[in-house]
Amino acid sequence: MHFISEQRLDDGVLEREFTLGEIPGFLWMPASASVSEPLPLILLGHPPLGLRRMYPRLVARAQHSAAEGFATATIELPGSGDRPRLATVDQAGADLRRALEAGEPVTDEIVDALILPLVEKAVPEWQAALDALLGLPELGGPVGYSGGVISIGVRLAVVEPRIAAAGLFAGSFVPRAMFEEARQVTIPLHVLLQWDDEGNDRQAALDLFDAFGSKEKTLEANMGGHTGVPQSAGEAAAQFFNRHLK
């Protein structure tokens, strides 16, 4: 992990840009962070639209989290931003758009090709980022995962024991195989669903929530489309992490 820049944002949050091998990433923490009180960490998931495009929303989440005493970090997803494209995923994305425009059903084949290679490639990268991040003296854990492609969050919750709680966003297509995987999740979950998300299958989201093996899981559904998550939902997610990571 190489830090390539550092800046102090307006509200006293310290932003450090890094690379992990070829993968760019960001680490944010309250400027008051010290090695004597290592911080809990939240990994900020995001859709595969590129870190540069997602930056304003990510930094807003980072600033809210810093105000609650959390460090946050994120890395670029495989195939996004300046990273090499993933040809099969790009093809599946094109197939998906074609199906949606034609009003045709989105087949399992399209969803699998769109999501599974991303999960396979991204999850070990987030684990490697976690190795590097937890080596920093300012960060002590526990670790949470928040948002982004829900299948990545599900896989991380299953395979990565250092993740103690996850806030998931039921707003992307879910391969059938992930429902089986969801049964193996046992950590506390806070799942957000936008009730009228145009690009999401509400029943599949409810089925996925039902499938999670966690004894403690909350579904919060709000009105509106994919990008209409109300501010109050962010506050509820913050409280979830306050309960489980402190």
Place this chain on the structure above:
Amino acid sequence: MHFISEQRLDDGVLEREFTLGEIPGFLWMPASASVSEPLPLILLGHPPLGLRRMYPRLVARAQHSAAEGFATATIELPGSGDRPRLATVDQAGADLRRALEAGEPVTDEIVDALILPLVEKAVPEWQAALDALLGLPELGGPVGYSGGVISIGVRLAVVEPRIAAAGLFAGSFVPRAMFEEARQVTIPLHVLLQWDDEGNDRQAALDLFDAFGSKEKTLEANMGGHTGVPQSAGEAAAQFFNRHLK
């Protein structure tokens, strides 16, 4: 409205017991309440098990609400506690228990007979209580409704314009007629659902949430049975009322 007793509870909450005609009720408020700053009010709904039996849970809700700066009030439901029984509702309750014990489906007839007379009789009583309560100098509104038999909350939200926001508990049988009525609800709603509520139909609860006409509505589903609502759900509900009644 006649006040028949007054006591100051341990944590500085003032409890006043009253009767409204033949109907017993309670009013709670922070002891620091004054006529110069009239309080917002939350009506505390409850299941038809009698105020005396519900008192410990009601007073806990009242104390939490008082800490947030709310007055709270509740009245006995028709047919409960020391009030005259409602023969048709009692009969429907017996039919319900018989059906559940025999593993038979709960028919629309049973649900209608169990709930509709209660709604018809209770709602005007809660409105009369509201008339009397808002005549007190310490209470100014706005007014919220919270919990209890969800069909009573739905009807109140439709017919009582003084209720500005409602926190509903999707934990009782819902007559089919109420789904139509739910479309007429336009106030902000916070709906709690216990995912594994043994005495509740999860799909009906999701359908009812979908039916509400409110632009702002949140469904919060938590693991566990009817009485297993986690403490965090109470905090989320408190925040909902803080957003809408202050």
